[in-house]
Amino acid sequence: MSNIRVLVVDDSALIRDVLSKTLAQEGDITVVGTAHDPLDARDKIKALNPDVVTLDIEMPNMNGLAFLQKIMRLRPLPVVMVSTLTTKGASETMLALELGAVDFVAKPGTEMAGGLEAFGATLREKVRFAAQSDVQARAHRAQAPDLPLKTAAAPQGALIAIGASTGGVEAIRQVLSSIPADCPPIVIAQHMPKGFTARFSARLNELVPVRVIEAADRMVLERGTAYVAPGDFHLRVEKTSGQLKCRVTQDEQTSGHRPSVDVLFSSVAKVVGSMAVGAILTGMGRDGAAGLKAMREAGAFTIGQSQGSALIYGMPKVAFEMGAVTEEAPVEKIAGRLVSALMKLKAAA
Structure with missing residues (x-):
């Protein structure tokens, strides 16, 4: 324009x-x-x-x-x-x-x-x-009605990772609204300044089946809980003593952002590998595309929000063009695709 x-x-x-x-x-x-x-x-x-x-x-x-x-x-x-x-x-x-x-x-x-x-x-x-x-x-856009998802049970060690920017507040709410409370841990990087992520987490917690909290350093990742990266801090996943945990740090910006989706996704690729599923949602720029590609190359199922569904088809577009996504889908279908991938992990376990 x-x-x-x-x-x-x-x-x-x-x-x-x-x-x-x-x-x-x-x-x-x-x-x-x-x-x-x-x-x-x-x-x-x-x-x-x-x-x-x-x-x-x-x-x-x-x-x-x-x-x-x-x-x-x-x-x-x-x-x-x-x-x-x-x-x-x-x-x-x-x-x-x-x-x-x-x-x-x-x-x-x-x-x-x-x-x-x-x-x-x-x-x-x-x-x-x-x-x-x-x-x-x-x-x-009229949302296509889906049958409610009854379970998102997955093997121990499975993880859901989600990244978004502009338009992501509503897109994340839509995805989490459809994910059953027995899901594996969820880690989220949403571009948002300091002071807003605590309220964002609390608001989501009021609206969706899973528990939603702001991530804190060394927090153990638990089933049925989503962890939101604090504003102005990176969120990574690490594994110590056999447990997946949050690492929250304030090192340099990555891809122009802190929190950075690339930082989160790259850690998931390294630590969780093929036991992870990931989604990149609406947003301007390219943050998250390289990290999501690393997840896919590590064997994870990855999905991007489709063009007609995304408020801003920037981050999902770059991820698609880089070959980082297994498939694309409208936002109202993403939870179902993530859960389907988790069920395959459970069947293979």
């Missing part, structure tokens, strides 16, 4: 001005308008037809979350949440992503490393990603 048309929605004139100048800094993004509340925004969306909307949560006349819900029901388009609440109100951020927001960024505060410059770079990157997302297809 050569020029991305953005509508900025915020009740603060100062923030509207800052966001407008920040977005326009590199020339590929044009702010076509600003709105001071959701009622103003509703009229300007109709008149200006933006590619992306940036949206605050706390505003007069209508809460940003309520407005987001209306947008997704009446006129789905890419929305990036920009709010002071996103740092201390991770619950609101998770709800915004569940309602259909593509991504979020926190307004710059005194604690933000790099201040306004780092905020601007992050905001522009997320708006670019949002502009490439397929929000309408996600909003209108």
Whole structure:
């Protein structure tokens, strides 16, 4: 997309001005308008037809979350949440992503490393990603009904590994919603900043059959439990004293990320090998493709989210082109394929 048309929605004139100048800094993004509340925004969306909307949560006349819900029901388009609440109100951020927001960024505060410059770079990157997302297809795609999976029992030592980026909050929820609670341990790397993964884990734990927690260093991996990499930390799998455990470290970024899906998948390939199954879900970039290929080469079953199903078909596309995936499937079919691969492991044991 050569020029991305953005509508900025915020009740603060100062923030509207800052966001407008920040977005326009590199020339590929044009702010076509600003709105001071959701009622103003509703009229300007109709008149200006933006590619992306940036949206605050706390505003007069209508809460940003309520407005987001209306947008997704009446006129789905890419929305990036920009709010002071996103740092201390991770619950609101998770709800915004569940309602259909593509991504979020926190307004710059005194604690933000790099201040306004780092905020601007992050905001522009997320708006670019949002502009490439397929929000309408996600909003209108009817899920094919499947018979509930009754069991995901697998031999001792089996493991499920999942990696995702933009759009992954909802995709991971969909996959975990269909995996029975007797499954082997699940390890997850979702690109998300510090301070949000604990709430993400807690929210998933409320919604899915398996137990979901934020991973901690040296934690023993247990059946029926999913372990989410903490924001700004890598998650690896290791085996000591015959037990699979989490390793949580803060070494250098890999593939531009921490947590990195490549780091997680590479450790799974090395430690678990053919006893693992892995899935790469929606996201921009290439993180996870090399690690998933290592898993496949080690004998693991691997699957990628298919193009029509992924909010952003970036990471799954690179994995497919590298030969890292055994097959591709829409998100609502991925749990079934992972469970089928686990049952084959059990039959062969």
